[in-house]
Amino acid sequence: MSQAQMDIKSGLAAQRAKRKTQATRDNALRIGAIVAFLLVWYLIAIRTNPILLPTPLAVAESLWQMVVSGQIFGAFLTSFEDLFGGLILAGVLGIGIGILMGRYPTIEKILDPFVAFANATPMVAMVPIVIIWFGIGYPARVFFVLILAVWSILVNTLAGIKNVNRGMMEVGLSFGLSEAQIVRSISMPAAIPYILAGVRVGLGKAIVGMIIGEMDIALAGLGGLAATYGDAFRTNYLLAVVFSATVFGVIFVALLNLVQTKWYPWIAGVAGRQVSE
Amino acid sequence: MLEVRNVSKVFEKDGKDFVALQSVNLTIKDGEFMCLVGPSGCGKTTMLKLIDGLVPKTNGTIVLDGKEVNGIPSEMSFVFQDINLLPWRSVQRNVEIGLEVRGVPKAERERRARQALAMVGMEADYRSAPYQLSGGMQQRVGVARAIAVEPKVLLMDEPFGHLDAFTREILQIEILKLWMQLKTTVIFVTHDVDEAILLSQRIALFQAKPGRLVEVVDVDLPQPRWEYDVRAHPRAIELHNYIAARLNAKEAD
Numbered sequence: 314m315s316q317a318q319m320d321i322k323s324g325l326a327a328q329r330a331k332r333k334t335q336a337t338r339d340n341a342l343r344i345g346a347i348v349a350f351l352l353v354w355y356l357i358a359i360r361t362n363p364i365l366l367p368t369p370l371a372v373a374e375s376l377w378q379m380v381v382s383g384q385i386f387g388a389f390l391t392s393f394e395d396l397f398g399g400l401i402l403a404g405v406l407g408i409g410i411g412i413l414m415g416r417y418p419t420i421e422k423i424l425d426p427f428v429a430f431a432n433a434t435p436m437v438a439m440v441p442i443v444i445i446w447f448g449i450g451y452p453a454r455v456f457f458v459l460i461l462a463v464w465s466i467l468v469n470t471l472a473g474i475k476n477v478n479r480g481m482m483e484v485g486l487s488f489g490l491s492e493a494q495i496v497r498s499i500s501m502p503a504a505i506p507y508i509l510a511g512v513r514v515g516l517g518k519a520i521v522g523m524i525i526g527e528m529d530i531a532l533a534g535l536g537g538l539a540a541t542y543g544d545a546f547r548t549n550y551l552l553a554v555v556f557s558a559t560v561f562g563v564i565f566v567a568l569l570n571l572v573q574t575k576w577y578p579w580i581a582g583v584a585g586r587q588v589s590e
Numbered sequence: 591m592l593e594v595r596n597v598s599k600v601f602e603k604d605g606k607d608f609v610a611l612q613s614v615n616l617t618i619k620d621g622e623f624m625c626l627v628g629p630s631g632c633g634k635t636t637m638l639k640l641i642d643g644l645v646p647k648t649n650g651t652i653v654l655d656g657k658e659v660n661g662i663p664s665e666m667s668f669v670f671q672d673i674n675l676l677p678w679r680s681v682q683r684n685v686e687i688g689l690e691v692r693g694v695p696k697a698e699r700e701r702r703a704r705q706a707l708a709m710v711g712m713e714a715d716y717r718s719a720p721y722q723l724s725g726g727m728q729q730r731v732g733v734a735r736a737i738a739v740e741p742k743v744l745l746m747d748e749p750f751g752h753l754d755a756f757t758r759e760i761l762q763i764e765i766l767k768l769w770m771q772l773k774t775t776v777i778f779v780t781h782d783v784d785e786a787i788l789l790s791q792r793i794a795l796f797q798a799k800p801g802r803l804v805e806v807v808d809v810d811l812p813q814p815r816w817e818y819d820v821r822a823h824p825r826a827i828e829l830h831n832y833i834a835a836r837l838n839a840k841e842a843d
Contacts, residue, residue, distance in 0.1 A: 478674065480670065480672045480674040481674045481676065483644060483670070483674075484668075484670065484674050484676075484687075485687075486644060486662060487642055487644055487662060487667065487668040487670075488667070488687050488688040488691055488735075488739070489662050489664055489688070489691045489692070490687075490691055494691065498676075498687075498690075499676065502676070502678045503676075503678075505678075577678070578719070579677040579678050579719055579720075579721060582677065582719055582721035582722070583677045583721050
């Protein structure tokens, strides 16, 4: 091995070691912050009425009891059904109508005021009318999740279809693609980053819809459990349920990230986030 | 033979008319390499897009081999300055796009795409994603995409405009070699007079305000041009000075 090669090797080793130290320090900071938070919570909680603020240990214990009894799994399944049903419908309708509006200016002109109106309406206030329309069963909860989530997906899809790079469309035109082929082969794939961003925002709203639906339409799932424990002032159980709902969001976001990196690696590549070594 | 007969283009912008091109007459022979040169705003890129039907002409006709061209002619393909490869497609699938439209079966498409990529020296990268390529490599793919459909006329709009000088010189020579091999007609837009002299057999000089064709200059330099230093050739220097004077004189009045 030449001197130059050896120099590069040692330089590279130093570079990697430095990066590793940095990563270790970052992780230590994160874990430290969480531990400090739990400690402060604990110190305040032991001096407070447990109805107002139970200790983190009490919350963990309540969660464990719900796991042992199986109660939490039943609630999880129900909530999953509410969220999944509503989100699938919101995705199909939001993406479908968004594409139609983006492609046909007439449809856009007709639907635009309604979309703007719906987007500005606080859908949470629709609970009573949803009950009147759909009763208090599963369809009511799914519909409620749908009307919360669909608008961000629709608006983002529309923006994505309309903002396709003109140069790319010109490439399609010059190679003789028809209008329909341009939509299918250029506009739709080009809109995918927007659509995924819309689904991400829609997901957050869907989870809100799921919990409110389960609290206010009929007691069911995680929202129902939270309401029940809240009414009984069993704050330790209530918080355990709330944190379980967090897990929900985390799982769905992870799923979305997986879809993006597996199926659409180019999104990260185009954004220049692709690190090549 | 490609004939541009009395073609004009007026853009209407904010109620005002902007004459991008005024009555252009130009005949390009089969297999000819012609450059369109002029300052910005002289309508040279508009000319190219009018020929390809990407921009509708205000009046006049464009005739290819005796047939009037309307819409997007399938005998021509375009190499853009902003290459705009589709980022979700591999290099090979990008090159296949024109073949897909023409209904070429899959196996044949793949074969021709690979062949086109080989001609531009990109055969090893057919599986790469566009974002993994450098600017020069992307433009090679842009050229491959255009020649894969085996066009009669290749329209190139400042294809090397965004590239660094070193890459540009390499690609200029490669495009010359490709042209001699394929024997297609090439219409090449550039604002670089030296580039035009190096590449073309004739140069069409355009002027702005209003955009118009002012003169067609013969570039009577020996071929193949990669075998000697064209820029140092006395005739090339003469041509350069003549064209520069012609463009500047017109710009002054």
